[in-house]
Amino acid sequence: MFSKKKHNDSENTTPENAAEEQLNTENNAEETAATEETATEPVIEISAEEQLKLDNAALNDKYLRLFAEFDNFKRRTQKERVELLQTAGKEVILSMLPVLDDFDRANKATENATDIAAIREGIQLVHTKLKSILNHKGLKEMESINTPFDTDLHEAITKIPAPNDELKGKVIDELEKGYTLNDKVIRFAKVVVGS
Numbered sequence: 001m002f003s004k005k006k007h008n009d010s011e012n013t014t015p016e017n018a019a020e021e022q023l024n025t026e027n028n029a030e031e032t033a034a035t036e037e038t039a040t041e042p043v044i045e046i047s048a049e050e051q052l053k054l055d056n057a058a059l060n061d062k063y064l065r066l067f068a069e070f071d072n073f074k075r076r077t078q079k080e081r082v083e084l085l086q087t088a089g090k091e092v093i094l095s096m097l098p099v100l101d102d103f104d105r106a107n108k109a110t111e112n113a114t115d116i117a118a119i120r121e122g123i124q125l126v127h128t129k130l131k132s133i134l135n136h137k138g139l140k141e142m143e144s145i146n147t148p149f150d151t152d153l154h155e156a157i158t159k160i161p162a163p164n165d166e167l168k169g170k171v172i173d174e175l176e177k178g179y180t181l182n183d184k185v186i187r188f189a190k191v192v193v194g195s
Contacts, residue, residue, distance in 0.1 A: 095133050099126060099129055102125070103126060106119070106122050106126060139179055139186075140179065142178035142180060144171045144177075144178060144189040145172070146170055147170060149169055149170060153185060154171060154188060154191045154193075155189065155191065157175055157190050157191065158192055159193050160192055161195060169195075171191040171194075172194045174189055174191050174192075175190040175191065178190075
């Protein structure tokens with residue numbers, strides 16, 4: 001059955017079909033020649049153990065590079081932090097130097113002064129100047145007198161009997177003012193609480 005079809009196909013061949021068959025056979029010959037050449041070249045196969053060693057070396061190298069990069073990052077940030085801490089107060093100190101100059105002038109003025117009212121007025125001016133500079137830097141005084149005692153803001157020095165019932169549990173007197181810097185308590189107010 002198959003032989004008859006082949007025989008019939010060969011009878012129906014035209015010159016175009018013959019050219020196509022010739023091209024197909026040439027292509028097949030080139031492909032077989034290429035596969036023979038690649039088969040003759042030695043293929044280097046890496047064993048599983050050697051492949052694992054190469055992978056391990058590559059990962060170890062990557063790990064060492066990442067570790068070195070992280071170590072450099074730590075050193076750099078630590079150095080920046082130290083520099084920041086050393087110069088953090090620079091701006092505040094520079095802004096307070098004029099106040100220091102005013103105090104120096106006030107000391108010189110007190111040596112030969114006879115009018116106490118003028119000295120008092122000069123000291124008041126220096127005091128208000130210092131307070132305004134500190135307020136610009138974010139420092140605020142806490143109001144404590146006649147407010148309920150709050151352990152987050154106050155430090156109770158002593159308790160005394162309250163003069164009236166309204167002042168029980170409230171701050172009666174303030175021995176030392178409390179301050180906040182940018183809404184964070186930096187010094188608790190030392191107060192006397194009514195009981």
